[in-house]
Amino acid sequence: MKTLLPFVACLLLGISAQAAGTDPEFALTIRDHRFEPAELRVPAGKKIKLVIDNQDSTPEEFESHELNREKVIPPKSKVPVYIGPLEPGRYPFVGEFNARTAKGVVIAQ
């Protein structure tokens, strides 16, 4: 039972955060197959709304094994990706369609 408690607490926290709907928002821009900023600092322990703005004329795929996220960002458009809540640490991400140049990291602190 004791081992279940953190789980239940997280469940309730998750639902209450859901109801509040005020997740901190961060912008991430893709230009010339690069992310700006390449280092994004976000608060730990909070669900984050990343708004990714692809200004290139080709689609990109935001992908991060560390964040467990994968989303195609169509050309010339802006779409949200929710991440976290994260433990403090570094979470690298790439633009999978241009992985050589499109690299970045979310730093949760």
Added chain:
Amino acid sequence: MLASAIIVFRETLEAALLVGIVAAASRTISGRARWIVGGILAGAVGAGLVALFAGRIALLFEGAGQELFNAVVLAMAILLLGWHQIWMSAHSKELAAGAQQVAKDVREGRRELSAVFVVIALAVLREGSETVLFLYGLLSGGDTSKGALASGGLAGLLGGAALGTLLYAGMLRIPLRWFFSVVSVLILLLAAGLASKMTQLLVQADLLPSLVSPLWDTSSVLPSDSMLGILMHALAGYEPRPAGMQVVLYALTIAVILVGMWLVRRSASPAR
């Protein structure tokens, strides 16, 4: 070339393993080849269309269109696989006893074939649309020559398809009395894996809470970009850092299908 090979391989593999399992599962039904090939072709056409409208789909529902679209595609595949699983459990004894008997029931066979068609088309559509977008991006990006891109993509496609064929051929070598149990376990894991993927998309779009993210981290033991990790992901929905909600829905999918199978088998057995 390598990048395009790996991406296409990963996407193809997921669809190819599903096609392999479904093709093996429907081995007793005559005339299935047409439906399987038809499903692959319909899925490929659908993938092209989805890729064409990807921009517009993504912007629907305040930017959650892509996740919702894929979640609906996944949900349909899960329902079909679950239905197939439950239907099979009512017929498993006849299937194991004599492979031809069930195929005689034409009406049920036809219903089964349309399910095979749809489930294959959905898998190819989902995995294919991403591949099309990627290849399009590379083509218009200009930093890779078209020849390298095409050979990479082709290598990935052939690699994925080869593994799917290998799984299919391997499954057909399983003795018939175990065959349907193996198929049953594979489809159960496949459906649960799709449920986990669907949940991940809905968490990403903030339509479901993550509960805990991640619930565990096995990325140092079995990374998701290792060959075994990719294979386990495609077969059983393995993820090194799943959200709590993904694990909940994974388990729930297995539980619901198992209960369904048990109920069907219980109501079918006294009558015979």
